[in-house]
Amino acid sequence: MKTVLILLALCLVAGAAEAHGELYVSSEVFGGPMIVEIAVFGMADAQEPTVTLDGMNLRMIQGTDGHWYAYVADTNNVRVIDGATGIGGTGLDFGIECGPEFLNYSFDPETIVFTSGKTCDSETSPGFLHVLNGARPAASGGSFDTDHWPFIQTFDFADDAEIHVKYGSLQETMLFDGDLADLATLELDRGSYPVNSDVRLIIQDGLLNVDPTNEDTWTFDVDGSGEVYSCIFDDAGKITDTNGTVIKVDPGLIYHYGDALRDAGFGKSGMLETSPPEALYVTDNSLQDSTLLPSIAGSLVTIRETAPNSGTFTNTDRLGAANLRAGADFTIAYGISSETAHIKAAPADPSRILLADLRVSDFDGIAGMPAVISGRISNHQGMTQDFAYVVNVTDKNGSVISLGWLAGSILPGQILKPATTWTPAEPGEYTVTALVWESVDSLVALSPPAEITVIVR
Template sequence: VIEIPATLDSQQLDRGEKIDLEYTDWGPAGADYVGQEDEDIGLTIYTSNFGATIELDQKVYTWTDKVYITIVAPDHNFDSNLVDEIGNTSTDPIKVSTRGNQLSQYKLVESGADTGIFIGEVTLKGFAFDADGDGTNDITGTAAALTTGNGPTEGGLATTDNDGLTVSFEFSEDETVVGSALIRWNIGEVQWLEASYPASGTGVVRIIDADMNLNPEAIDNFAVDAWSDSDAGGIDLTVTETNEATGIFEGTVFFTVSNDSSGHRLRVAEGDTVTAEYEDNTLPEPYTTADELDITATTLIGTIVPPLERAPAANLRTVDAFGNSLNSVSVDQQVQISADLANGQDREQSFAYLVQIQDGDGVTVSLAWITGSLSSGQSFSPALSWIPTQSGSYTATAFVWESVDNPTALSPPVSTTISVQ
């Protein structure tokens, strides 16, 4: 067994280096005795040169993310019984850099004995900036102060809001492999977890913004605004990260109909719209660091009813002046076109009741409407008059809208046929 040394004549062997082995046979075939003749037998081999690959856990990072680095380099598994290291010498340097800062000779360690897979972490540190808009910088220090560490896990690297990350590894002399990713800010999102809440219930606001994960090894928090129709001044709501490095923040609002707003308690009334607003100060291009964007989401206090079930119309019919149903109508007879409306919501609903009558050719011969409002749970049967001037078959269609000027339907249209003799 021949073990290839790391150095030969004080010279370190490179990957892929040629090695010539030579053996002299002093008793080749055909010789009468040993030493009568000799034969040189040679063999050429090369040191292993599998190269290396670099993998980063993301393609795009935000300014304060943690970067997980994996380098696969089987040739650097020097001792199958030990956990090897790479990157921290001048012969196999690893450099982790952004466009303005770098960590040189950064050490990575083997994931286990005899794996040839080397791992490490670098935490992006951002730059001095007031991310939550409270007037105080959430990140402080110069780029030089933020860029520290030798590996494998304690490294910190200053970044900007629009930056790039590069990891390079010189795995053999004059042979380097590179991995890279982008560093970008994001536009946040605001959500209420439910479309509506009871007046004395609790609501949860969720903010999704990876840029506010300022410390990936801690649970971060910041404040957003929340207000209602009943209290336009509202409250400052603290939202807290759901876990380390999630970039998802939640806060609970306690609704009240009798107490003043205070802390996380917000005064509301039935039918109120409640708004949560997040001021995003970490915006991607084309925004600049001087820009901010107010992002809002709303929820309702009370029961949510599907749009076409807010005041559904039913039982459209033709009746006389006393409300009796008519199967047929005479020319010049005054009749009423009536339907039953019901407000299934827990708040008042304004409406416009329109009736369109068309003849057998589809020509509209009458269009009339009335307006009104229904209190919570109220039922009502509006009616509109019509006097036919000719015999024939007519179709009456009733519409229920929010108003004549706002034709948002509160009910599907309903129709009935009228026979005029």
């Protein structure tokens, strides 16, 4: 709901009055299109505090929690990314660009403002900004139309420049690092993998942490095309429009930031690639549903920030399932960092039946709720094969919590998707292992086992 308020003149007093409260910046080092949150805590009953950034005045807006907030970023890098956003209200849409005359010249003359409003007019309606998704709402009684909030105050920062944020006698110093991409790292959860097992990535890259108020998500086309997408999937792994409803997106409208990242300070960062192409295969988890993107389906890997403003990303969802599986020895690279892993020796004759795509579905991760454990098995022999599909669930101590199986026959070339159910009684970390045997009486493996980790809260 829009609340139109009376615009007040901004009274900014020169000098360093004694500060009350606490000055906070969300990142002491930033670069690219990263947004920095600047806040003054503990001033709920005071007027707008006087905060400067290298001597330039910042507008501080009081949130519903009583604290005062401003968001700042680099003008050029924001323009590059915002200009590459093809669908309004999606991806990294920074909103509508306004000059220093915005809100009756109440900003510093050096400031460019990107607003949540649909226009730069004093009175507006909600627009298409799609960053700062976790920002506190503006408190009523302020000096502007709250449909403009949150807005981002941008400036021209020089590479490797120190930027001083001052509030009275308090000061925080930030570095705008033009080489932040060189600090990005990639780690694997292990050095060798069973065939068809999850491959879990940990990527550390502050540049991917564009939104300090929310968990950023990025989706990479790992086939070497260089296509990179941001915030294209919602919390359920679906594509959403600006109103939050699931839609089928026309592939012709899908845009990516691959080329724009190079021009927005990412350097060699922002690129995830695997080799050889057939060594790893992607599979959807709750971070993504690649069937909604048929033009690029089959090579998408989505990563999510582990916590807002952490700069740490993983390709596992909240149930512990990854969206990469090991097929052969592989190398995976992110920026200038790369890792190589090997495949563990498989049981004899592993190609008789292929077990793949083990996943947990229809489950919200809460103890006491049933979960469906499913897989995909395919017969690569020229004969019908009897089999037993066995699912074993163990806790962190290795104790068996659940054991179930299905038995049947599979025709040559046939694909089956067997499923069993399991209801976890207690929160914790569990390992789900699926096996395909000749029968429950003949424990001869027809396929290497598959394994996933499930987190229950």
